[in-house]
Amino acid sequence: MRSDEWLNAKLEEVWQVLMPDVEKLNKVSVVFKGNWKTKFGHIKKMKDGSTQIVVNGLFRNEVVPDYIILTTIAHELIHYMHGFHSPYPKRFRYPHQGGIVDKELKARGFGVLLKLEKDWVKNSWVEVISSLKGNAYASYTQDSSRRLFCF
Ligand SMILES: [Zn+2]
Numbered sequence: 001m002r003s004d005e006w007l008n009a010k011l012e013e014v015w016q017v018l019m020p021d022v023e024k025l026n027k028v029s030v031v032f033k034g035n036w037k038t039k040f041g042h043i044k045k046m047k048d049g050s051t052q053i054v055v056n057g058l059f060r061n062e063v064v065p066d067y068i069i070l071t072t073i074a075h076e077l078i079h080y081m082h083g084f085h086s087p088y089p090k091r092f093r094y095p096h097q098g099g100i101v102d103k104e105l106k107a108r109g110f111g112v113l114l115k116l117e118k119d120w121v122k123n124s125w126v127e128v129i130s131s132l133k134g135n136a137y138a139s140y141t142q143d144s145s146r147r148l149f150c151f
Contacts, residue, residue: 014073025087032057043076045085058132071117
């Protein structure tokens with residue numbers, strides 16, 4: 001099973017590759033949490049001013065490929081860069097308006113990962129998530145969260 005330490009190391013790696021030009025203005029950490037059937041993760045500003053990225057706790061299991069976690073982290077970091085749940089000024093009114101996240105990811109060379117992710121979601125998500133989850137329930141949160149069916 002993957003650990004939160006592993007996850008934080010990936011955060012640093014993804015940051016360096018995805019957006020070395022974007023300065024880290026506050027403390028940013030990432031944790032595995034929840035076990036969602038319809039969500040990959042979300043980003044949240046904490047009371048102490050730090051930013052926390054949450055990745056679906058089901059993704060601890062190695063049956064979920066690394067690239068699913070990397071794209072989830074990358075997606076949330078684009079929100080950070082756009083000023084959602086970060087100290088940066090908000091650049092857009094809504095976090096997903098006009099496909100801004102995927103556009104930015106593609107512009108920064110993450111298009112291949114997005115394609116892999118899309119294929120995995122299409123072909124494997126339901127089976128994998130069902131096998132990892134005993135009790136099926138869906139969890140819904142605020143608009144900056146990432147939903148399975150928002151692609
Ligand atoms: Zn999002």
